[in-house]
Amino acid sequence: MATAMVTLPDNFDDHIMALEGIKLMLNNGFKESGDLFKKYKSSSPLMSAGSSFSTFLNGMMSFEDEKLNLAVNELKATQKLCTPTDDTLSSIKLKITKKSSHKPQVPPWIILQNKIIIADCHLYLAMISFIQQEITGYIKGGWTLRKAWKIYEKTYDHIESLHKIAYEEKHADKSSRNNVNLKLREQALSIPYDILERLRGSVCFGYGLFNLCVSLIPQKLLRVVNMIGFHGDRQIGLTALTSASNSKDMKAPLAMLALLWYHTVVRPFFAIDGDKPDCGIPAAEAIMAEHEQFYAQSSLVLFFKGRIQRCKRNIAGALISFENSYNASEEQREIQLMCAYEIGWCCLMELNWNKALTYFSMLRRESKWSTCYYTYLTALTCGLAGNKIECLELFAEVPKTMKRKTNQLEIYIVRKASMMVKTPMTYEYLLIFILELLYLWSAFPNCTIESLDNMVEECSKASSVNIQGLKNLILGGIYKSLGKTEVSLNHFRTATTVSEKDYEDGHIAPYACYEMATVLMENPDTKAQGLELFKHAKDGYEGYDFENRLQMRIHATEHRLKEH
Structure with missing residues (x-):
């Protein structure tokens, strides 16, 4: 009217x-x-x-x-x-x-x-x-x-x-x-x-x-x-x-x-x-x-204070700011949902499955944006928290919540969830898939050293032959965030070698290739090799999950190289 x-x-x-x-x-x-x-x-x-x-x-x-x-x-x-x-x-x-x-x-x-x-x-x-x-x-x-x-x-x-x-x-x-x-x-x-x-x-x-x-x-x-x-x-x-x-x-x-x-x-x-x-x-x-x-008490400003703390790897401080922002926005549900999402992610970064489950379950119920995505996150954290029956039911529900057949995120989520329904439910699969999200969302550099060490310990136990490419991509990302570049390079090389055996995860090879390139380009002795891999990561792959996301990172790296 x-x-x-x-x-x-x-x-x-x-x-x-x-x-x-x-x-x-x-x-x-x-x-x-x-x-x-x-x-x-x-x-x-x-x-x-x-x-x-x-x-x-x-x-x-x-x-x-x-x-x-x-x-x-x-x-x-x-x-x-x-x-x-x-x-x-x-x-x-x-x-x-x-x-x-x-x-x-x-x-x-x-x-x-x-x-x-x-x-x-x-x-x-x-x-x-x-x-x-x-x-x-x-x-x-x-x-x-x-x-x-x-x-x-x-x-x-x-x-x-x-x-x-x-x-x-x-x-x-x-x-x-x-x-x-x-x-x-x-x-x-x-x-x-x-x-x-x-x-x-x-x-x-x-x-x-x-x-x-x-x-x-x-x-x-x-x-x-x-x-x-x-x-x-x-x-x-x-x-x-x-x-x-x-x-x-x-x-x-x-x-x-x-x-x-x-x-x-x-x-x-x-x-x-x-x-x-x-x-x-x-x-x-x-x-x-x-x-x-x-x-001083603005929920939006408090939200960005949380983001600052997260970038500093101060996850405890980030959680306080996000919770303060959540409480300050009682009349603005949208900001509360944004804060709930950030709190859930901070909990994932600390491997706190139960608390993460609380917030992703809330988002699944209350947010009208991509129920598919939130159902998948809820299923993963539910399984990691020990409730495998409900976890399997949630994975089966994921394809039914898909809204747009052309949405790249939802296509990826449905494929992963469908695989989990067909695969015997194991802790290592649940862990690898949640760490995959942390990697793809660039969360490892924000994690505390203690959390990264715990991730290495847990991830290293994954023995299934079908997830070795993904496991090595994740370990390479974690070790890179820990500053252990030689170890990370070995894992990225292994990821590109064995990734073809994984479940249609075409994104593993281009991401691993890009990661190797960025590490090698930092060293004058290996810069030429790194530039060659970088070009291959940019032009040598297409049609894989999160292609645009990687291309944006490649573009940002090109800009950084020109500045130096």
Whole structure:
């Protein structure tokens, strides 16, 4: 049902109100923030943007189709409100011109503001398309991203030019006046400097996030991305997001969260810094130190504190932060589910099967995102905790919970679960499969030395001939995280040799090849051999589980090699 348009009072500063609404949301006032945005969302593009972003964030945290569909509808409604030909802008025009008898003109900063909001909505809509992990979603998301990029690129360049002119005027630098387009200078001086600063922060958020995300795309997909007209630069993205986080725009707190997400989630998961998950910690802690006083009890900030502790291998500290975040988000189920997931993973990393089972069972019951995945995790931890009858029943249930036949994660999960139903239930299979997930999710570098030693001891006992390739891939990953590179190399070599005997696990050889390459390239004496293996890992395999994930790590390694 459409929200009735509310007449905005003369002293209504929607950019201040929108910023306060976002801050309120970050400080756990989700309901109050939502009510504030909804009240004015039909009358103010900025308030509409705040409302649709809140709905988008809820959808992205939960991955639930119903909430994602609601987000799509709200984002499209925001775009419609920002479209220049839309009659709903008349209230804004009249407010600005104080209901003058002259034909109302929309100020240039409102036009720029609305263009940025439209681009932001395109970006969020593309992200929703991508998480479907289907070919049609990727195609649709790619074209939607193209729309966003075209607006961001043009608007960013335009605002940067205006800002440069205004800055030089403000600081009495007359030297470059003769080289400035008169129309551009006239426009720059017609916009109050504080508004121009805010607009710069606004466009920097989307421009920076876009550059950062596209910079992570592997080379194979990057060719397609470049063909449809955009590219990404990681450093430009980080610089723009930092500018946005220090601005007075409503998205400044969101830019802060985006930077924390990059440093504590993206960098370790995609091995941006190799097997050094703590490389992003100084930057993340500096962001925390600057902003924590404003969000001391924020469930989202507490969540990222947990991620920082996890990257430091302080699993006990991470659990405290995630539990604090869980308790602080009583009114926001989506954040609680995110925390439950992190707590479950921390328990897996400590081999605490019973506690992990508690949280994955809860996620299986309460989360509407990939029941298939959570049923598989529940089955594994249930079996490791000693309940083999229920474990077998859960494995049998996994194929029935598959929602999308083309979802790569669910295809992998169903294949593994079906194998467990046909194979005699043993502790070694359950252990190897749970450690396989820890490896594929890049969790070993976050584990404590004690936990890694325990994993080596338990994993080494696995004797079944059918899982020797997987066992050696896992042991290679553990020893690599322990710094025992020679031992890890031996296991990776064995993994590639025997992997063809395993149960259709085509991912073992390319992952082991990549791991060997990264170890060998660190040593000047074996760098040439490592580069040869690296090229083979990149181009010599296709059609295996989690291929895109490995290609993203390969892309990150290539970027790191160029820097050095």
